Amino acid sequence: MAKDFYGELQLGILGGGQLGRMLIQEAINYNVNVHVLDPDKNAPCRKLCNRFETGSLSDFETVYNFGKDLDMITIEIEKVNVDALEKLEEEGVIVYPQSRVIRLIQDKGLQKQFFKQNDIPTAPFQLISTKENLYETQIAFPYMQKLRRDGYDGKGVKRIQSTQDIESAFEAPSLIEELIDFDKEIAVIVARNDRGEVATYPLVEMEFNPEANLVEFLISPSILSFEIQVQAEEIAKKIANDLQIVGLLAVEMFLTKDGQILVNELAPRPHNSGHHSIEGNVTSQFAQHLRAIFNLPLGSTAARSNAVMINLLGEAKYEGLAKYDGVEEVLAIEGVFVHLYGKKYTKPFRKMGHVCIVNDDRDLAIKNARLVQEILKVKA
Amino acid sequence: MAKDFYGELQLGILGGGQLGRMLIQEAINYNVNVHVLDPDKNAPCRKLCNRFETGSLSDFETVYNFGKDLDMITIEIEKVNVDALEKLEEEGVIVYPQSRVIRLIQDKGLQKQFFKQNDIPTAPFQLISTKENLYETQIAFPYMQKLRRDGYDGKGVKRIQSTQDIESAFEAPSLIEELIDFDKEIAVIVARNDRGEVATYPLVEMEFNPEANLVEFLISPSILSFEIQVQAEEIAKKIANDLQIVGLLAVEMFLTKDGQILVNELAPRPHNSGHHSIEGNVTSQFAQHLRAIFNLPLGSTAARSNAVMINLLGEAKYEGLAKYDGVEEVLAIEGVFVHLYGKKYTKPFRKMGHVCIVNDDRDLAIKNARLVQEILKVKA
Structure with a gap:
């Protein structure tokens, strides 16, 4: 890295929660200048960084403007605007993890396809775009339905026991997965x-x-x-x-x-x-x-x-x-x-x-x- | 302590150097609200606390005003205005270490007398108020002259080899101490x-x-x-x-x-x-x-x-x-x-x-x- 990062480097963190907070506790040891973006003005990082900005992590303009004068950006949450990160990368801001990695991991469907393509052992699955598809799946009951996007800490996951449960299943792009014992x-x-x-x-x-x-x-x-x-x-x-x-x-x-x-x-x-x-x-x-x-x-x-x-x-x-x-x-x-x-x-x-x-x-x-x-x- | 200190307690630190910085890194784990006073606007703590105030640590008014709305005060350097701390204690602010302890330790002469009074083993010494006293001391050459106040990191200490050195000795209240082999x-x-x-x-x-x-x-x-x-x-x-x-x-x-x-x-x-x-x-x-x-x-x-x-x-x-x-x-x-x-x-x-x-x-x-x-x- 060209810039001396013990004092000069400006690091942005997308997300100001506990993970960002503990990352800052450690970054203090390296004289890193930390900038944080989070929608919550009371976020755990608010008093511990050089600059704290309140704003949406999923809004293109907000993320782009937050990042455009920084040297490097990292994340403490995946649910961020990846298009903005891609543009920042093109303009020379270092984004780690890379925007393409975040894009893939944001989508549980792409994650599963990645596992399959790379021979990484994972439970058998199928991608669906609407709950109607559930009537035709080959995967046996009971199975799990997981939203492809924005699931978090157990949210966005449903267990489908039988045909009766399909009515109340998620109506959104999902993956269904064999129940693992x-x-x-x-x-x-x-x-x-x-x-x-x-x-x-x-x-x-x-x-x-x-x-x-x-x-x-x-x-x-x-x-x-x-x-x-x-x-x-x-x-x-x-x-x-x-x-x-x-x-x-x-x-x-x-x-x-x-x-x-x-x-x-x-x-x-x-x-x-x-x-x-x-x-x-x-x-x-x-x-x-x-x-x-x-x-x-x-x-x-x-x-x-x-x-x-x-x-x-x-x-x-x-x-x-x-x-x-x-x-x-x-x-x-x-x-x-x-x-x-x-x-x-x-x-x-x-x-x-x-x-x-x-x-x-x-x-x-x-x-x-x-x-x-x-x-x-x-x-x- | 009456106040729930995981969130509400306001802690002041006198001094914003590396000791304060590492104390803050740890205080983060307990949700402590940290206020820092330091004369240097670029002090190591400046970006890591709820409130950073630039001001003299030895000025009564500055220290008193910094502390008067806080719940508790601690120090990361001894060279602070103890009279202000004493007044704050009288008004109910908790000061740890106590002002009387800081007052004693600020003065190397009082420290040595405390050792003597309490049978704590220490090198033989004598207190002097002017360098003229050095001509009459019983302590044998070579000995150390230490300023009673404000010595720091080896400053405020002189080795007196012989009568010739007395001329250039410190002209201030000091202690002289047998050289320890x-x-x-x-x-x-x-x-x-x-x-x-x-x-x-x-x-x-x-x-x-x-x-x-x-x-x-x-x-x-x-x-x-x-x-x-x-x-x-x-x-x-x-x-x-x-x-x-x-x-x-x-x-x-x-x-x-x-x-x-x-x-x-x-x-x-x-x-x-x-x-x-x-x-x-x-x-x-x-x-x-x-x-x-x-x-x-x-x-x-x-x-x-x-x-x-x-x-x-x-x-x-x-x-x-x-x-x-x-x-x-x-x-x-x-x-x-x-x-x-x-x-x-x-x-x-x-x-x-x-x-x-x-x-x-x-x-x-x-x-x-x-x-x-x-x-x-x-x-x-």
Whole structure:
């Protein structure tokens, strides 16, 4: 990069949420000048950057004008105006991840086609443009219908049990996918820089709470078989190389009950499944994303200890000015790191923060995480 | 604390330098609203806080007006107007460390008297008000003359070899101190909260470069005898308790050639000798300072691995817009963490950043630190 980026480089981040916030915490170490665009004037990054601009991430003019005097742009959310990014790239602004990668990943249909074309294992699927198509599909009940665009945190996904459910299915371009009878959700974060260096983080496992039907917490590193770990990391590396992405890529996968790995979906940015890396690994995912987009040598991804990450969600039934119960109590437990996201208002299940629990003893890390989960609550 | 400090509390920091900057990086995790006062409009904290105010730290009115609407004030430098802090305390603003502690530590003479009164081992000394007094002292040549106030980073200290040197001695209230023939400089960081919990960090050693006559780097944890470690930590705890300080206290000590520990001086705040704790210990000194002043349970101070810290100083002969040579190269070495302080201009020996090198192998950590030292340079 021509410009000395320890002081002069102007970096734009599309999105000013918690991912941008944690990216800024790390960017401070490199004297990066950070500009943030977000529609919410109270976004978590608002007070932590050189310039904070309120505006729509999906509006061409807004994104273009935000970016045209910057040296480099990155994202903390995929739902951004890619045409503006493409134009900025043409005009010489560096956009990492590249606009073509964001365009592909924004569309779950294109993602699935990409997997198919590149022999990346994934669940059988079919693309449809209207729900009428569901009457003719070869995919057997029950199956999942997923909107091709703008699904987020479980939204935009429906389970279709039988012909009766088709009436209430989404009326929009979607993909339908065989229901996977999976044993575990697993994920690998991979980084790639512009000189083609690729580094994967150790595999992590999501612990599912069957009662709440939610990912309860994430454990790093995985204790699945060495074979599975190598295979998952190889898949993540292959995807990063096939995409020629520059930046971080989160690869979410299912491990089926018969031991097969199937790729579920991608996120081309720091990701919830990498938050444990701040305390749990030598290089955090945020530091690694910066290294990748600045074309610096990638950092060691080695685990420093066992780490369990839990999301701190707004309690059901509470809405309003956020109050945090139990912070003091959980900080008395060894190896507990609390990260609050600076969100003024809570609502049911809103991501208000996360907690990372490290311990050399894996079982104790898990036990302490359960304790934290019982004690720490976001109310209003 | 009555106020919910995860969102509502307004914290003021006197000083906006690198210590404030790293404190903010940590305060972000607790949704603290940070206000900063610093005389330099380009101070490292300027873009990272809710409010940045330019003004003198030693002016009564400026400090008082800065603080009067805040809930709590802390410092990142001792040279502040203590009368204003005392008035703020009287009016109900929480000031940690307490104004009386800052007042005592600001004056090296009062510090030494405090050591003497509390049986804390320190080098023999005498207080003088004018250099004329030097002609009558009982302390044998050579000795050190130290200004009671405003010495900083080796400034305000003179070595008096013989009667001839008295002419050029400081003409100001000073202390004179027997020259210590020390083997090593060592330090312990200790934290104390308002409920009286006290926690010490493992002892660290300063590696001295005899050629440059400068501390070259800091190594954590120390491998001095267990006896010395316990003794140093006990001294630090005793000082924290005797002072009844709330917050962090850095205790700098000499280990003499005959194995005696003598306390050199105190700093009531995060300190250069604790920077390694960000990556090297479970709880960083910045997180610990926040825990202490918020009266939260203190965090574990255990070392996570060997850590070597080196200061990144402006190269001699370079002055102007800072340029960083070798960042890319040092980031290729495992376990290297670069922290730049956001200072626009460099000058000879200005602290521009620091680097922490962690490794499970102590010798390798030291070897890598030497490598970093050879490669990384701040020029203009």
